[in-house]
Amino acid sequence: MSKPKIVILGAGYGGMMATVRLTKELSIDDADITLVNKHNYHYQTTWLHEAAAGTIHHDRTRMLIKNVINTKRVNFVQDSVKTIDRENHKVLLKNGEIDYDYLVIALGFESNTFGIKGLEENAFAIRSVNTARKIREHIEYKFASYNSDPDAKDSDLTIIVGGAGLSGVEFLGELVDRIPELCKEYDIDPKKVRIVDVEGMPFVLPPFDRELANYAQEYLESKGVEFKLSTFIKEATSEGVKVQKKDSEELEEIQAGTVVWTGGVKANHIPAESGFETNRGKIQVTGDLRSPEDDHVFAIGDVAVVFPPNAERPYPPTAQIAIQEAENLAKNMKHILKGEATEDFVYKPKGTVASLGEKEAIGVVFDHKLTGKPAAAMKKVIDDRYLLMLGGVGLVLKKGKLKLL
Ligand code: FAD
Incomplete structure (x- = not known):
């Protein structure tokens, strides 16, 4: 048989x-x-x-x-x-x-772009290795061109992130670590760089504990991220985005070199x-x-x-x-x-931890609230635990994040 x-x-x-x-x-x-x-x-x-x-x-x-x-x-x-x-x-x-x-x-x-005009064509999404690689290369290209391309504009250094859910906030956390390195590498004054997050809800990280979500927002703001809350992306163009605040008729245009949509799957x-x-x-x-x-x-x-x-x-x-x-x-x-x-x-x-770059994070693990370095360490434990379940110690040693050896 x-x-x-x-x-x-x-x-x-x-x-x-x-x-x-x-x-x-x-x-x-x-x-x-x-x-x-x-x-x-x-x-x-x-x-x-x-x-x-x-x-x-x-x-x-x-x-x-x-x-x-x-x-x-x-x-x-x-x-x-x-x-x-x-x-x-x-x-x-x-x-x-x-x-x-x-x-x-x-x-x-x-x-999921929810049919927002121009988003499919003009925004990136963090979906696969290929899309992640494209975003990295695009941002790096914008920074590399800034001092060499006579047509470069300051707004080329603006990055718009659509959505402040888990993936949006985690991406912002990485950007605030990465941008100083890019500025150093391409001789750019960090003050010229804008990172703007546009979120329709009145707060960041909707499913998270409010105290932890506020911690994340304050940390990211202290690193220069501007949050536009209760605000919706109405259109994305090759020049940036048009946004509208809740209960307002007015459209605001934000020029940007990069738009990354994390607002829905x-x-x-x-x-x-x-x-x-x-x-x-x-x-x-x-x-x-x-x-x-x-x-x-x-x-x-x-x-x-x-x-x-x-x-x-x-x-x-x-x-x-x-x-x-x-x-x-x-x-x-x-x-x-x-x-x-x-x-x-x-x-x-078992809880969820949101990273805010290499050394910061927030999370709830088995009903315990964590912030800062302990949360960042826990995030690495979670990442490595998956590798252990999948491929044993060998895979953790090869790909893991905790530097034990
Ligand atoms: P996926 O992991 O999406 O895998 C689907 C697979 O199918 C892929 O390998 C894909 O290539 C393949 N595939 C797709 N279409 C085809 C096709 N037509 N033919 C053949 N193969 C195909 N979740 C958490 O629990 N914790 C987190 O901290 C967290 N952080 C996140 C951060 C980011 C930036 C993102 C984007 C998501 C995050 N998530 C997190 C959510 C989590 O990644 C998803 O819920 C999870 O990946 C779903 O797993 P899956 O196996 O269903 O699908």
Whole structure:
């Protein structure tokens, strides 16, 4: 009898952890496992703000998939998923197709510009290694050109960040570390540089504790960041952005050399376009993380939506929940293949830390509030813990942030 085929789409936090855990939970005779991803590397999305600002090289955020998974147990296919043909249990790829008995959709997120005029064309988004690399190179080019290009303007040194959620604030934290280095390198007076954050809410970091969020805002302001709160980006142009304060009719134009939009993400478009019923683009999964329409299909990470018991709002999309979902999925796959009952997913939030550059951060970890250096150290512990879970001590030593040796 042929073995069941398990196909995992996407090698982000959810897909990688699912692959690694499945090879531990199942034996070679239990199933054939295939992982499909568009790149031959896995990247740490939660480090991309650092690569985008240029405070770390983008190679620190990524690792070759074949160096992390057990290639004797997992067939890795580097290709782009085009669509899922549920009726025939097939995934159509750019360069072929693949059959499945069980499918795990872990295709992650896309940037959401909410239809704001010009944003797609004129703003960058921190989404992948490629987009982070482009942002770093663009900002560096603006600084490098300032003293050599006769047409350069002071506003070329202005950076607009759209959104003051986790990724926006973390990116600002990296920028305030990076800009002094760029100024030194390209002989630029730091006073000429503007970093402006535009946020529609009246405060930064909406889901965070207010005291911690205020700490983050005050720290960033002390480093020169200007916050325009209760203010919306109405349009992005090649010259900058047009913004409007809540309850005001007036549009203000801010000229800038760089606009980075961090104001929203949405689920990868493939599940909805493949005909899955979705809730704002995400598959609203059953207790054991399956599609309610097809119990051979699982969804984890940013393509899935899970509600806390009796709550109206779902858990926010995070790497933390994607990893825990992957662990649950691997256990349940073993149960299913043995004909046993599955276990419902129970999220165990461990807290969240937002970095504010290399040495500052804020966060809540196991109900304890942290700021400053202890929070920054905790952020590195969280980052390294993931590497440990994924690839053991070897991966921590190779890619980790805590300099233990
Ligand atoms: P992803 O990590 O997005 O992975 C999806 C994978 O699928 C990628 O490898 C992608 O290349 C691949 N893929 C996509 N489309 C295709 C296709 N068509 N064909 C083949 N492959 C494809 N979360 C936290 O918990 N803590 C944090 O501190 C935190 N900080 C963040 C900071 C930033 C700057 C950003 C942008 C996000 C942050 N997040 C954080 C959120 C977190 O990164 C996401 O929730 C997480 O990445 C979701 O994991 P995932 O496995 O669902 O998808």
